[in-house]
Amino acid sequence: MIPQPKPGERHQAAREHGMHALRHFYASVLLHAGENIKVLSHYLGHSDPGFTLRVYTHLMPSSDARARKAVDGLYGGTDPVPDGPETAQRRPRGGETP
Numbered sequence: 001m002i003p004q005p006k007p008g009e010r011h012q013a014a015r016e017h018g019m020h021a022l023r024h025f026y027a028s029v030l031l032h033a034g035e036n037i038k039v040l041s042h043y044l045g046h047s048d049p050g051f052t053l054r055v056y057t058h059l060m061p062s063s064d065a066r067a068r069k070a071v072d073g074l075y076g077g078t079d080p081v082p083d084g085p086e087t088a089q090r091r092p093r094g095g096e097t098p
Contacts, residue, residue, distance in 0.1 A: 024056075037049050037056075
């Protein structure tokens, strides 16, 4: 919550308040969704994607998280089939019909 300024004073600029916080949130949402740094840099109005990378690199998902997301996305629409011993096919014994 942004504190109210005293009468006659203006809000002080602070990194954790206002437009900076909104831009940071926007960048974190896009990076979490998998947007690439070059496009994010363009959206934020940065002329150098390297600057964007240096500022927002801590928000980028790890390669492990990206790999899990990619594999999960591949199988997202399938229902998992149980693969434990209870799903094994029972083999008929001599004289039994399957």
